[in-house]
């Protein structure tokens with residue numbers, strides 16, 4: 001039976017084994033998927049051990065996405081653009097690194113939330129790994145504007161410089177939270193502020209009635225960002241759909257079939 005796993009530290013909380021087990025059952029694929037705690041100073045060795053055991057692929061989560069990027073001897077275009085890897089494929093060519101986080105985000109917005117990105121104004125809060133992975137997939141959907149706002153302004157500016165050639169004139173811009181003006185059709189919180197029950201200091205005027213407000217974090221209770229967005233007239237959405245969609249993209253890369261995510265997302269929602 002083909003074997004896959006997810007590497008992280010910590011890893012006990014990971015929902016990936018449940019998601020991939022559901023995908024395998026739904027598509028009739030024979031595979032095993034477990035979670036592995038990699039030592040903080042031993043990620044490459046943990047991957048090599050899994051490859052030696054016959055592992056076919058792996059997901060990678062905090063804090064190893066940058067190390068996985070370095071470890072891979074081939075990278076997909078979206079992994080190169082993201083500068084981070086969340087999916088590894090092991091075959092006769094070695095280790096290929098992919099990044100499915102951004103594609104998962106976009107699939108959740110367009111297919112699950114039913115919100116078009118093309119021609120819309122999008123505000124991306126944060127410029128860390130998750131935000132970096134989101135920029136190329138968002139730009140591929142041709143938004144009218146993509147504004148990146150971050151606590152450390154220079155990091156947001158560096159992101160815009162990296163993607164300037166792809167963004168087109170005037171589409172991409174960067175600044176601090178206080179620089180954001182106007183309202184947006186889609187506001188994505190890709191900061192980790194929600195982990196500390198913190199809120200990026202953006203004005204309520206970034207939301208208009210019906211704005212999609214997506215927090216990449218997920219949990220039983222809405223985050224402070226989602227509470228603020230809802231109180232400001234936006235439609236709140238957490239990161240669980242993105243999680244399931246990034247897993248579906250990884251599954252597609254490994255198995256050549258994209259599972260139907262709707263039922264899996266609904267059942268994962270029950271387990272929160």
Ligand code: NDP
Pocket residue numbers: 101125126127128129130131150151152155190191192193194195196198199200216217218239240242243244246
């Ligand atoms: P990183 O550590 O790479 O980046 C963190 C970002 O958050 C930086 O832009 C940082 O700004 C900003 N930040 C941190 N604390 C605050 C704060 N108190 N106020 C404002 N901004 C802050 O994290 P990731 O990009 O890997 O992850 C971001 C979030 O996305 C996490 O909550 C993570 O769980 C979630 N995520 C969800 C996924 C899903 O599938 N649903 C997938 C991947 C991530 P600065 O540059 O100034 O430090």
